Amino acid sequence: MIARYLMGAVLVFDGDCGFCTKCIEIVRRHMRIRARITPWQSADLAGLGVTRERAQYELLWICERGVYGGAQAVAKLLIDAGPPWSLLGLTLRLPPMRWAAHALYRLVADNRYRLPGAGSACALPPERLHSDE
Template sequence: MTGEPVLVFDGDCGFCTTSVGLAERLVGIRARVVPWQRADLAALGVTRERAEYEVLWIEGGRVRGGAQAVAGLLIAAGLPWSPLGFLLRLPPVRWAAHGLYRLVAANRHRLPGGTPACALPAPGSAAAAPPSSRPSPPPPASPSSPSPSSSPSPSSSPPPPDVRTAENR
């Protein structure tokens, strides 16, 4: 994907929505801002699990998540914000920013503006998703396909932030 950067956030989370609104007013986000619930995630090259897990900055086909998404937003905003964005990309500030982001994300339902809907779903828990966004049950297995019990279950934990795979390079 090329063109205008995209900021993807959790539109069901009051804390996230308030934070994005504040960033729009104070920083001036130079990107298309879209809640993941209304985004074409496949076209953006991200999974629903990753979008639920962290804020995403998608620019030039590259996906950055969490604190590095915030860094991308700040860099794109220009002066006076871009130096802070570049600083967030440098170790050890990068490591501290990642830890702080994970702490805030894990507790966003407890922060001002947060509601129970802001809580991150337990890894692999469809029950934690709002009813309107729960996936439908899988179709019954055909006789030619292996049974679910005979194959190992895939890991349901979200990807670690900033892991670059072939699909998001």
């Protein structure tokens, strides 16, 4: 259950992952989003209605309407950023782009430890690599 006290959206990312942190720095520098951005390591996950396992697995966009993870969290972020980003975000919400975005997100997330800026904290445990959560 999502906290009823939630005021605005919250973007939850992995603050221990260098690649994820670099992406958030780019978002903060180039986009105007209204959501609060916080690493899962310092977020009240139970209060936000999500588990630690889910927060470790994917980027999360949490708002009054629900919890969106992975590529759909990215789409919500882009929509919130306004023009010209919102058009891309809206496109990522529709099939077949939605399916392609999900596949690309999983490919990047499952291999983030190999990407620039990544460190050992970026590697997901083997049992989490192919979770359907």
